[in-house]
Amino acid sequence: MNDKLQITLAMALYGTLSVFVRNIPLTSAEVALFRAGIALACLLAWQQLRGRPLRLRGMGRDLPLLFLSGAAMGFNWIFLFEAYKYTTVSVATLSYYFAPVIVMVACPILFRERMTRRQVLCFVGSTVGLALVINVRGGAGGSDPLKGVAFGLAAAVLYASVILMNKGIRRVSGIDRTVLQFAAAATVLLPYVLATGGIRLAAMTPVGWLCLLCVGVLHTGVAYVLYFSALRTLPGQEAAILSYIDPLVAVVISLAVLGEPVTGLQLLGGGLILAFTLVNELR
Numbered sequence: 001m002n003d004k005l006q007i008t009l010a011m012a013l014y015g016t017l018s019v020f021v022r023n024i025p026l027t028s029a030e031v032a033l034f035r036a037g038i039a040l041a042c043l044l045a046w047q048q049l050r051g052r053p054l055r056l057r058g059m060g061r062d063l064p065l066l067f068l069s070g071a072a073m074g075f076n077w078i079f080l081f082e083a084y085k086y087t088t089v090s091v092a093t094l095s096y097y098f099a100p101v102i103v104m105v106a107c108p109i110l111f112r113e114r115m116t117r118r119q120v121l122c123f124v125g126s127t128v129g130l131a132l133v134i135n136v137r138g139g140a141g142g143s144d145p146l147k148g149v150a151f152g153l154a155a156a157v158l159y160a161s162v163i164l165m166n167k168g169i170r171r172v173s174g175i176d177r178t179v180l181q182f183a184a185a186a187t188v189l190l191p192y193v194l195a196t197g198g199i200r201l202a203a204m205t206p207v208g209w210l211c212l213l214c215v216g217v218l219h220t221g222v223a224y225v226l227y228f229s230a231l232r233t234l235p236g237q238e239a240a241i242l243s244y245i246d247p248l249v250a251v252v253i254s255l256a257v258l259g260e261p262v263t264g265l266q267l268l269g270g271g272l273i274l275a276f277t278l279v280n281e282l283r
Contacts, residue, residue, distance in 0.1 A: 003229075003230040003233055003234040004230070004234065004238065004242065006226040006227070006229060006230035007226065007227060007230045007231075007234065007239055007242045007243070008242055008245055009223075009226055010222075010223040010224075010226040010227040010230075011242060011243055011244075011245035011246040011249070012245055012246075012249050013218055013219050013222070013223040014219065014223060014246040014249075014250075015093075015245065015246045015247070015248070015249025015250040015252075015253065016219070016249065016250075016253060017215065017219045017250075018084050018089040018092070018093070018250060018253070018254075019089075019253060019257065019258070020211040020212075020214050020215050020219065021081050021084055021211070021215060022084055022085075023207055023208060023211045024204075024208045024211050024212050024215070025203045025204060025205060025208050026200065026201075026203065026204070026208070026212075027193075027196075027197065027200075028077075028078045028079075028081035028082045028085070029078050029189060029192060029193045029196060030193055030199060030200070031077075031081055031212070031215065032074050032075075032077040032078045032081065032185070032189055033074075033186060033189040033190060033193050033199075034212055034215075034216060035077060035215050035216050035219075035220055036074055036077075036182045036183075036185040036186040036189060037182075037186045037216070038212075038213065038215075038216025038217060038220070038221065039182050039216050039217075039220035039221045039224065040179065040182040040183055040186060041221075042216070042217055042220070042221025042222070042225075043175055043178065043179045043182065043221055043224065043225070044179060046175070046221070046225055047175065047176075047179070054176055054179055054180075055176070059171055059172050059180075061171065062168075062169045062170065062171045062172050063180075065165050065168050065169050066169060066172065066177065066180045066181060066184060067180075067184045067187075068165060068184075069161075069162045069165040069166060069169070069181055069184070070180065070181035070182065070183065070184025070185045070187075070188070071184055071185060071188040072158045072159075072161045072162050072165070073158075073159075073162050073181050073182075073184075073185050074184075074185030074186070074188055074189045075158055075188075075189075076155050076158035076159045076162065077155075077185075078189075079151045079152070079154040079155035079158065080092065080096055080151070080152065080155040082148075082151040083095065083096065083148045083149070083151035083152040083155060084148075085143070085148070086143055086144045086145065086147045086148030086151060087144070087145040087147075087148025087149060087152070088145075088148075088254050088258075088260035088261065088262060089250055089251075089253060089254035089258060089260060090250065090251040090254035090255065090260065090262050090266070090267075090270065091133060091145065091148060091149060091152070091262065091266060092148055092149075092151070092152045093152070093246075093247050093250040093251065093254075094133050094152075094247060094251070094266070094269070094270035094273055094274075095130070095133060095134075095148075095149045095152025095153050095155075095156065096152045096153075096155050096156050096159070097156070097247050097270075097273055097274060097277070098126065098130050098152075098153060098156045098273060099155075099156040099157075099159040099160045099163070100160075100277040100280070100281075101122070101123055101126040101127070101130075101273070101276075101277060102156060102157060102160035103160045103163050103164060104119055104122065104123055104277075104280060105123060106160065106164055107164075110164060111167070118279070118280065119280055121276070122276040122277065122279055122280040123276075125272055125275070125276035126272065126273045126276040126277055128269070128272055129268075129269040129270065129271070129272025129273035129275075129276065130269065130273060131269065132265045132266060132268055132269025132270075132272065133149070133266050133269040133270055133273070134146070134149050134269075135263065135265050135266060135269070162181075174228050174231070174232070175224070175225070175228045178224055178228065240278075240281040241278065241281070241282075244274055244278060247270070247274060248274075251267075251270065
């Protein structure tokens with residue numbers, strides 16, 4: 001399959017995630033746990049079929065960061081799924097896509113990278129966009145829109161932390177890194193779920209089981225395989241540009257499929273966030 005098509009399909013799958021998550025009658029933590037477990041099984045099976053099983057040799061120094069980044073990934077999912085409950089999919093997704101801006105600001109502090117004028121401009125423009133997205137008055141939809149935005153931003157902070165920690169992981173790359181992060185996420189989320197109410201599968205319906213399998217297999221296992229397989233040959237800049245298919249699909253689904261309300265200012269704000277983060281990634 002063409003590399004661009006692979007990433008396009010992966011991003012389109014990510015963009016439809018919210019519809020399936022909303023139809024699973026479990027807590028956000030339970031969904032995140034099962035997502036990590038099912039995806040981990042899928043990726044391990046994929047590696048075995050390719051004759052490239054996971055190898056832990058030489059990963060010792062990277063394992064602490066892999067564990068921490070995997071834990072952050074798991075809780076990032078929880079916050080994102082909670083955002084879907086309290087506000088519209090479009091607002092939750094656009095709040096979540098503030099993560100690249102957080103990375104942009106954190107890199108000069110953590111890695112002593114110089115912040116260029118263009119990055120400053122992109123930060124200011126994206127922040128203005130976020131302020132417009134947070135303007136949830138007048139029919140933004142959801143039971144508590146401000147709370148939904150807060151959960152979306154919390155998910156963005158955790159996702160940004162995953163990106164930043166990945167910069168320090170030098171001996172593990174590609175699907176191997178993701179496999180270990182999924183394993184770490186499942187390891188951390190299991191005791192968390194058990195301590196906060198346990199696993200309640202009695203509430204599951206046939207539709208819920210189908211949606212849960214789709215989230216684990218399609219939206220995570222298959223999507224990650226497509227993404228990392230294409231990254232081996234596709235330039236990073238092209239991959240970054242194609243990644244914006246995810247929020248665009250999510251916004252279209254929110255408006256056209258779910259019929260959720262969104263204000264013109266929020267759409268403008270979302271456009272500013274995506275446009276300025278994209279400009280920052282262009283070279």
